[in-house]
Amino acid sequence: MLFYEDFVKKIDSTDKIQLKKFENFSVEMKKLVSGLGIGVPLILIGLLQAYLSKGTELRILPSILALVFIFLGLKQLKTTLFYRISVDTETKTLVGEKLVLDLNVVESCTLKEAKLGKNLQVILDIITTNRRQIIIPLYMKNKERFVLVMKEILKEKFFIKK
Incomplete structure:
Protein backbone atom coordinates (compact mmCIF):
# COMPACT_ATOMS: atom_id res chain seq x y z
CA MET A 1 0.00 0.00 0.00
CA LEU A 2 2.88 2.36 0.70
CA PHE A 3 3.97 2.26 -2.96
CA TYR A 4 0.52 3.19 -4.25
CA GLU A 5 0.16 6.04 -1.78
CA ASP A 6 3.55 7.45 -2.84
CA PHE A 7 2.54 7.08 -6.48
CA VAL A 8 -0.69 9.00 -5.87
CA LYS A 9 1.21 11.75 -4.01
CA LYS A 10 3.54 12.17 -7.00
CA ILE A 11 0.57 12.42 -9.35
CA ASP A 12 -1.26 14.91 -7.13
CA SER A 13 1.82 17.06 -6.57
CA THR A 14 2.40 17.57 -10.31
CA ASP A 15 0.18 20.32 -11.66
CA LYS A 16 0.73 20.56 -15.38
CA ILE A 17 2.97 18.78 -17.86
CA GLN A 18 4.11 19.67 -21.34
CA LEU A 19 2.46 17.24 -23.80
CA LYS A 20 4.19 16.01 -26.94
CA LYS A 21 2.24 15.14 -30.07
CA PHE A 22 2.90 11.43 -29.56
CA GLU A 23 3.56 9.94 -26.12
CA ASN A 24 5.04 6.42 -26.38
CA PHE A 25 5.36 3.97 -23.52
CA SER A 26 7.09 0.57 -23.55
CA VAL A 27 7.45 -2.24 -21.04
CA GLU A 28 9.43 -1.59 -17.86
CA MET A 29 12.76 -3.32 -17.30
CA LYS A 30 11.52 -5.65 -14.53
CA PHE A 82 6.26 -5.65 -28.56
CA TYR A 83 4.35 -4.14 -25.62
CA ARG A 84 3.68 -0.56 -26.64
CA ILE A 85 1.10 2.02 -25.71
CA SER A 86 0.95 5.28 -27.63
CA VAL A 87 -1.16 8.33 -26.94
CA ASP A 88 -1.78 10.82 -29.74
CA THR A 89 -2.48 13.98 -27.76
CA GLU A 90 -3.79 15.99 -30.72
CA THR A 91 -6.45 13.52 -31.87
CA LYS A 92 -6.87 12.15 -28.33
CA THR A 93 -6.36 8.53 -29.30
CA LEU A 94 -4.84 5.73 -27.22
CA VAL A 95 -3.29 2.89 -29.24
CA GLY A 96 -2.17 -0.43 -27.78
CA GLU A 97 -1.46 -3.87 -29.25
CA LYS A 98 -5.12 -4.82 -29.71
CA LEU A 99 -6.70 -1.54 -28.68
CA VAL A 100 -7.53 1.71 -30.43
CA LEU A 101 -9.50 3.98 -28.12
CA ASP A 102 -10.83 7.42 -28.88
CA LEU A 103 -10.43 9.29 -25.60
CA ASN A 104 -13.34 11.58 -26.49
CA VAL A 105 -15.76 8.69 -25.79
CA VAL A 106 -14.37 8.01 -22.32
CA GLU A 107 -16.95 8.51 -19.60
CA SER A 108 -14.56 7.98 -16.68
CA CYS A 109 -11.00 6.92 -16.02
CA THR A 110 -10.02 5.79 -12.53
CA LEU A 111 -6.52 5.22 -11.22
CA LYS A 112 -6.68 2.50 -8.59
CA GLU A 113 -4.96 -0.50 -7.14
CA ALA A 114 -6.54 -3.83 -8.09
CA LYS A 115 -5.71 -7.50 -7.86
CA LEU A 116 -4.58 -8.91 -11.20
CA GLY A 117 -3.69 -12.56 -10.90
CA LYS A 118 -1.98 -13.00 -7.55
CA ASN A 119 -0.53 -9.52 -7.20
CA LEU A 120 -1.85 -6.05 -6.53
CA GLN A 121 -1.24 -3.81 -9.53
CA VAL A 122 -1.79 -0.14 -10.23
CA ILE A 123 -4.29 0.09 -13.09
CA LEU A 124 -6.30 2.56 -15.09
CA ASP A 125 -9.95 1.49 -15.23
CA ILE A 126 -11.55 3.17 -18.24
CA ILE A 127 -15.30 3.19 -18.85
CA THR A 128 -16.50 4.39 -22.27
CA THR A 129 -19.85 5.98 -23.09
CA ASN A 130 -21.12 2.70 -24.54
CA ARG A 131 -20.37 0.98 -21.17
CA ARG A 132 -17.23 -0.84 -22.34
CA GLN A 133 -14.66 -1.37 -19.58
CA ILE A 134 -10.96 -1.27 -20.41
CA ILE A 135 -8.34 -2.08 -17.79
CA ILE A 136 -4.79 -0.94 -18.48
CA PRO A 137 -2.20 -2.30 -16.02
CA LEU A 138 0.71 0.07 -15.61
CA TYR A 139 3.55 -2.23 -16.72
CA MET A 140 5.30 0.51 -18.66
CA LYS A 141 8.27 2.74 -18.02
CA ASN A 142 7.34 6.28 -16.97
CA LYS A 143 4.09 5.26 -15.26
CA GLU A 144 3.79 8.70 -13.72
CA ARG A 145 4.08 10.38 -17.13
CA PHE A 146 1.42 8.07 -18.62
CA VAL A 147 -1.02 8.81 -15.80
CA LEU A 148 -0.30 12.55 -16.02
CA VAL A 149 -0.89 12.51 -19.79
CA MET A 150 -4.22 10.73 -19.28
CA LYS A 151 -5.12 13.15 -16.49
CA GLU A 152 -4.29 16.14 -18.68
CA ILE A 153 -6.30 14.84 -21.65
CA LEU A 154 -9.34 13.62 -19.70
CA LYS A 155 -9.39 16.47 -17.13
CA GLU A 156 -12.63 16.16 -15.09
CA LYS A 157 -13.25 12.57 -16.26
CA PHE A 158 -10.09 11.38 -14.46
CA PHE A 159 -10.39 10.14 -10.87
CA ILE A 160 -7.96 8.73 -8.33
CA LYS A 161 -9.23 6.11 -5.93
CA LYS A 162 -7.32 6.37 -2.66
Whole structure:
Protein backbone atom coordinates (compact mmCIF):
# COMPACT_ATOMS: atom_id res chain seq x y z
CA MET A 1 0.00 0.00 0.00
CA LEU A 2 2.88 2.36 0.70
CA PHE A 3 3.97 2.26 -2.96
CA TYR A 4 0.52 3.19 -4.25
CA GLU A 5 0.16 6.04 -1.78
CA ASP A 6 3.55 7.45 -2.84
CA PHE A 7 2.54 7.08 -6.48
CA VAL A 8 -0.69 9.00 -5.87
CA LYS A 9 1.21 11.75 -4.01
CA LYS A 10 3.54 12.17 -7.00
CA ILE A 11 0.57 12.42 -9.35
CA ASP A 12 -1.26 14.91 -7.13
CA SER A 13 1.82 17.06 -6.57
CA THR A 14 2.40 17.57 -10.31
CA ASP A 15 0.18 20.32 -11.66
CA LYS A 16 0.73 20.56 -15.38
CA ILE A 17 2.97 18.78 -17.86
CA GLN A 18 4.11 19.67 -21.34
CA LEU A 19 2.46 17.24 -23.80
CA LYS A 20 4.19 16.01 -26.94
CA LYS A 21 2.24 15.14 -30.07
CA PHE A 22 2.90 11.43 -29.56
CA GLU A 23 3.56 9.94 -26.12
CA ASN A 24 5.04 6.42 -26.38
CA PHE A 25 5.36 3.97 -23.52
CA SER A 26 7.09 0.57 -23.55
CA VAL A 27 7.45 -2.24 -21.04
CA GLU A 28 9.43 -1.59 -17.86
CA MET A 29 12.76 -3.32 -17.30
CA LYS A 30 11.52 -5.65 -14.53
CA LYS A 31 8.75 -7.05 -16.76
CA LEU A 32 11.15 -7.26 -19.71
CA VAL A 33 13.64 -9.34 -17.74
CA SER A 34 10.95 -11.65 -16.37
CA GLY A 35 9.39 -12.06 -19.83
CA LEU A 36 12.76 -12.90 -21.37
CA GLY A 37 13.49 -15.20 -18.42
CA ILE A 38 10.40 -17.22 -19.30
CA GLY A 39 10.45 -17.03 -23.11
CA VAL A 40 14.09 -17.87 -23.81
CA PRO A 41 14.21 -21.03 -21.62
CA LEU A 42 10.95 -22.27 -23.18
CA ILE A 43 12.44 -21.92 -26.65
CA LEU A 44 15.66 -23.63 -25.55
CA ILE A 45 13.72 -26.51 -23.97
CA GLY A 46 11.70 -26.84 -27.18
CA LEU A 47 14.84 -26.91 -29.31
CA LEU A 48 16.45 -29.49 -27.03
CA GLN A 49 13.30 -31.61 -27.12
CA ALA A 50 13.25 -31.38 -30.94
CA TYR A 51 16.91 -32.41 -31.10
CA LEU A 52 16.35 -35.38 -28.77
CA SER A 53 13.20 -36.50 -30.62
CA LYS A 54 14.94 -37.02 -33.95
CA GLY A 55 16.79 -40.20 -33.27
CA THR A 56 16.74 -43.31 -35.41
CA GLU A 57 12.95 -43.22 -35.58
CA LEU A 58 10.67 -40.22 -35.57
CA ARG A 59 8.87 -39.84 -32.25
CA ILE A 60 5.56 -38.04 -32.54
CA LEU A 61 4.86 -37.04 -28.91
CA PRO A 62 8.29 -35.45 -28.23
CA SER A 63 8.08 -33.60 -31.56
CA ILE A 64 4.66 -32.18 -30.67
CA LEU A 65 5.94 -31.27 -27.21
CA ALA A 66 8.91 -29.48 -28.79
CA LEU A 67 6.62 -27.47 -31.05
CA VAL A 68 4.41 -26.51 -28.10
CA PHE A 69 7.39 -25.28 -26.07
CA ILE A 70 8.78 -23.28 -29.00
CA PHE A 71 5.34 -21.77 -29.71
CA LEU A 72 4.82 -20.75 -26.07
CA GLY A 73 8.32 -19.26 -25.87
CA LEU A 74 7.87 -17.24 -29.06
CA LYS A 75 4.47 -16.01 -27.91
CA GLN A 76 5.96 -14.90 -24.57
CA LEU A 77 8.79 -13.07 -26.34
CA LYS A 78 6.36 -11.37 -28.74
CA THR A 79 4.15 -10.22 -25.87
CA THR A 80 7.11 -8.91 -23.89
CA LEU A 81 9.13 -7.26 -26.64
CA PHE A 82 6.26 -5.65 -28.56
CA TYR A 83 4.35 -4.14 -25.62
CA ARG A 84 3.68 -0.56 -26.64
CA ILE A 85 1.10 2.02 -25.71
CA SER A 86 0.95 5.28 -27.63
CA VAL A 87 -1.16 8.33 -26.94
CA ASP A 88 -1.78 10.82 -29.74
CA THR A 89 -2.48 13.98 -27.76
CA GLU A 90 -3.79 15.99 -30.72
CA THR A 91 -6.45 13.52 -31.87
CA LYS A 92 -6.87 12.15 -28.33
CA THR A 93 -6.36 8.53 -29.30
CA LEU A 94 -4.84 5.73 -27.22
CA VAL A 95 -3.29 2.89 -29.24
CA GLY A 96 -2.17 -0.43 -27.78
CA GLU A 97 -1.46 -3.87 -29.25
CA LYS A 98 -5.12 -4.82 -29.71
CA LEU A 99 -6.70 -1.54 -28.68
CA VAL A 100 -7.53 1.71 -30.43
CA LEU A 101 -9.50 3.98 -28.12
CA ASP A 102 -10.83 7.42 -28.88
CA LEU A 103 -10.43 9.29 -25.60
CA ASN A 104 -13.34 11.58 -26.49
CA VAL A 105 -15.76 8.69 -25.79
CA VAL A 106 -14.37 8.01 -22.32
CA GLU A 107 -16.95 8.51 -19.60
CA SER A 108 -14.56 7.98 -16.68
CA CYS A 109 -11.00 6.92 -16.02
CA THR A 110 -10.02 5.79 -12.53
CA LEU A 111 -6.52 5.22 -11.22
CA LYS A 112 -6.68 2.50 -8.59
CA GLU A 113 -4.96 -0.50 -7.14
CA ALA A 114 -6.54 -3.83 -8.09
CA LYS A 115 -5.71 -7.50 -7.86
CA LEU A 116 -4.58 -8.91 -11.20
CA GLY A 117 -3.69 -12.56 -10.90
CA LYS A 118 -1.98 -13.00 -7.55
CA ASN A 119 -0.53 -9.52 -7.20
CA LEU A 120 -1.85 -6.05 -6.53
CA GLN A 121 -1.24 -3.81 -9.53
CA VAL A 122 -1.79 -0.14 -10.23
CA ILE A 123 -4.29 0.09 -13.09
CA LEU A 124 -6.30 2.56 -15.09
CA ASP A 125 -9.95 1.49 -15.23
CA ILE A 126 -11.55 3.17 -18.24
CA ILE A 127 -15.30 3.19 -18.85
CA THR A 128 -16.50 4.39 -22.27
CA THR A 129 -19.85 5.98 -23.09
CA ASN A 130 -21.12 2.70 -24.54
CA ARG A 131 -20.37 0.98 -21.17
CA ARG A 132 -17.23 -0.84 -22.34
CA GLN A 133 -14.66 -1.37 -19.58
CA ILE A 134 -10.96 -1.27 -20.41
CA ILE A 135 -8.34 -2.08 -17.79
CA ILE A 136 -4.79 -0.94 -18.48
CA PRO A 137 -2.20 -2.30 -16.02
CA LEU A 138 0.71 0.07 -15.61
CA TYR A 139 3.55 -2.23 -16.72
CA MET A 140 5.30 0.51 -18.66
CA LYS A 141 8.27 2.74 -18.02
CA ASN A 142 7.34 6.28 -16.97
CA LYS A 143 4.09 5.26 -15.26
CA GLU A 144 3.79 8.70 -13.72
CA ARG A 145 4.08 10.38 -17.13
CA PHE A 146 1.42 8.07 -18.62
CA VAL A 147 -1.02 8.81 -15.80
CA LEU A 148 -0.30 12.55 -16.02
CA VAL A 149 -0.89 12.51 -19.79
CA MET A 150 -4.22 10.73 -19.28
CA LYS A 151 -5.12 13.15 -16.49
CA GLU A 152 -4.29 16.14 -18.68
CA ILE A 153 -6.30 14.84 -21.65
CA LEU A 154 -9.34 13.62 -19.70
CA LYS A 155 -9.39 16.47 -17.13
CA GLU A 156 -12.63 16.16 -15.09
CA LYS A 157 -13.25 12.57 -16.26
CA PHE A 158 -10.09 11.38 -14.46
CA PHE A 159 -10.39 10.14 -10.87
CA ILE A 160 -7.96 8.73 -8.33
CA LYS A 161 -9.23 6.11 -5.93
CA LYS A 162 -7.32 6.37 -2.66
